[in-house]
Amino acid sequence: MRQTEERDDGMITTRIVTGRGECKTPNGKLVAVSVRCDDDGIVEARLDGDFLIDDLGDHGHDGDHWRGDNHNDGDDMALIADLERTIIRQHVPIDESGFRDDVRRAIDDHPNSELIGTTADAIVVATLRAIADARNMDIDSRDTADGPASPATNNASAATAHSDSAATATANAPHPAPDTLSDRWHDLALHVVQDPQPYSPPMQMALDQVIAQAVAAGDQPPTLRFWNWGGPAVVIGAYQSVDGEVDEVEAVREGFTVVRRITGGGAMFVRPDDTITYSLYVPESFTHGLDAVESYRLCDEWAFSALHALGIPAVHQPINDIATPSGGKIGGAAQRRFRGKSGAPGCILHHVTMAYRIDGEAMSRILRISKEKLKYKVNEVKAVASANKRVQPLATQTALSRDQIIRGMADHALATISGARPGIIPDSVLVQARSLARSRFSDSDWTHRIP
CATH class of the missing domain: 3.30.390.50 (CO dehydrogenase flavoprotein, C-terminal domain)
Structure with a gap:
């Protein structure tokens, strides 16, 4: 540089x-x-x-x-x-x-x-x-x-x-049995939601913020939401440099929207048919007293249980990754905390993107992969020569389709989380999210706040 x-x-x-x-x-x-x-x-x-x-x-x-x-x-x-x-x-x-x-x-x-x-x-x-x-x-x-x-x-x-x-x-450390959720999941009365239609990348960023705010204020129940992506995207973390992470010219040429999310972590390479994304919105008390690694593991505990039930042996890889037992990365998580006001419960936003398939050549053209990252070992696995080799998407672990995995995970959550029930995204939340998608997450000043 x-x-x-x-x-x-x-x-x-x-x-x-x-x-x-x-x-x-x-x-x-x-x-x-x-x-x-x-x-x-x-x-x-x-x-x-x-x-x-x-x-x-x-x-x-x-x-x-x-x-x-x-x-x-x-x-x-x-x-x-x-x-x-x-x-x-x-x-x-x-x-x-x-x-x-x-x-x-x-x-x-x-x-x-x-x-x-x-x-x-x-x-x-x-x-x-x-x-x-x-x-x-x-x-x-x-x-x-x-x-x-x-x-x-x-x-x-x-x-x-x-x-x-x-x-x-x-x-x-010992992991909980795949069919047993910790006591913290009891009495959440979790609503399990699947996006009713595809939403654009800016709208997805906005939905995460608005739902988290609503849960923090006590206006929305704890929610598990499965995303329905409306187009390909590169989603960069809150503290990443756009220029350091993305070839924007190539991204636009290939039809990818570059957006910045409100949580930290690394860039996500998203194609709707190749990606599984979910968000968990739960009261602040859910992770009280836990350190960062424990918080990420707890929030994904249901997901490990669901993936195991589908025959996919996923494991937690600290700090915030979902991985194969051999150390290959399936997906990553990020969190943000929203404080409640006047006795409101507050909210932990925890969202995860997992790769179902991945086009390594397209990803390499659009993302700028740091050589500094690639030179390290992951859980004693030999350092890899490319990001494509480091990622091991779900399609390499199972014959199930992407939609079958999503349905299986949602059904497992409903069956194993005490009090969980199907839910919807309220119209009032959709209206607020559309406004925020226009005013913030489609705004170049926000996307390029770190150039």
């Missing part, structure tokens, strides 16, 4: 160089830093990635409008803005120990926003790589996240090793 430009203020010509660095935490997420530097230091920084943020202070939204402008929706974006300011304040060459402390302080200043899947050490490494990229230096031998070198690197290695061990221990 290295670029060079010149800034002329009349008497002095300043050379500006641009670079990008990435750091993937093993069994975690990728964080990326883009910088613009002059001779004196960093003049601009942008942080993005497929990490997750549990915004504990998110008190929901007012009607069709989110708080603030599109560039500062809540404390999650305030955290990112503070981290970017922290990067800009660093003097080059960077005091890595002091920088790490500054990043940790910035994170600690936002106690209501829990950064999941990445660390202060990873942000430091990504920044060092960005500066090296800008200045045409090679530091891969001294600041990799998984090898000995500088103090920041050693600390990052220790941190990611601890995360790796914790995630592996969690993955190897």
Whole structure:
């Protein structure tokens, strides 16, 4: 990504160089830093990635409008803005120990926003790589996240090793029997809904927000919704860079709509006939006291039970993936918390997209796959050479059709979740979602809030 430009203020010509660095935490997420530097230091920084943020202070939204402008929706974006300011304040060459402390302080200043899947050490490494990229230096031998070198690197290695061990221990922990749901599922009175018609990608993004708001306010019962996609889409995470993730020209040429969702995580490559997506909207109390890994596992507990009943041996792969026992990825989940007001129950939005089939060649043309992600192992499976090989869609696991899987999962939820019953999407929710789809999720400013 290295670029060079010149800034002329009349008497002095300043050379500006641009670079990008990435750091993937093993069994975690990728964080990326883009910088613009002059001779004196960093003049601009942008942080993005497929990490997750549990915004504990998110008190929901007012009607069709989110708080603030599109560039500062809540404390999650305030955290990112503070981290970017922290990067800009660093003097080059960077005091890595002091920088790490500054990043940790910035994170600690936002106690209501829990950064999941990445660390202060990873942000430091990504920044060092960005500066090296800008200045045409090679530091891969001294600041990799998984090898000995500088103090920041050693600390990052220790941190990611601890995360790796914790995630592996969690993955190897006993799983509940596939036909038994935990006590937290009792008394939810869950409504199981299937979209009555195909909805456009912006409408699907809007439906997730509006239904979650309604559940948070106590106006809508806990709901499990199976999506009916109205067209192909690339859905990027709340904190991802559009340019870093998608070849937009190619996406448009092939008929894909690029939209940004309200949750973190990575980009989703969607074709309606090749994709299964569901959302779970449950009261905040449902995941009370659980850490991130436990929360994702609980919210997908019914899905693992349903897939097992259909003969598909899916497993939870921390932090938030649904995978094959050999480690191939079937799908991924993301969450966002909506606080209730005046005693309302609040809501956890948990949504999942699983690949039924996948066109690896088309995905490779449209998505920009990070080499940093691909060099890591997944549960001791040898690192793969392409994203196409890493994904193992459901069609490789079963002879069932996509529609048979969806019907089977819905029927299993109705049969095994105490109090579950068929439901519908109220007309009032559809009206609000259509308005929000136009005003926000079709808006280029929202989609490109991180360019």
